[in-house]
Amino acid sequence: MHDGWxxxxxxxxxxxxxxxxxxxxxxxxxxxKTNPITGWQISLPKIGIIPINLHRPIPEGFVVKQARVLRKADRWSVVLTLQSEVSRPEAQPHGEL
Structure with a gap:
């Protein structure tokens, strides 16, 4: 509060x-640093282990980068952002040259 003033x-x-x-x-x-999901639980820093309903399994080779905990309509949900090492295909030229 002092800094704000x-x-x-x-x-x-x-x-x-x-x-x-x-x-x-x-x-x-x-x-x-490590995968926060183990079975049907997610481990969040300073909150602890929380049970989750994992609708889809995390695909092989994907890494959880961040988690956002949302509160909507008196319910809590977690949105996970995943990353994978996927090579992008080369763009194919189209149209007249």
Whole structure:
């Protein structure tokens, strides 16, 4: 709060306010050193192990890069971002040359 007040005085930012309950609709966990999914559970930093309903298995060779925990309509869900090493095909020329 002290830093927020100093920024307000010096740089002209808006008046510092406390965040309201329920203001954040999602939380992002940007990096994982190991695969956070084991069976029907996901391990999130500072939260712990949470049971999940994994609709589709993670394909072979894909790595979980980040997880976003969302709150929609009184329900929590997790959106996973995956990465794989896939070679891109060369673009084929089309039309007249």
């Amino acid at each position: 100093n920024y307000f005085q010096q740089r002209g930012y808006g008046f510092p306010r406390f965040k309201k309950f329920g203001q954040m609709k999602s939380m992002l966990f940007p990096q994982f």
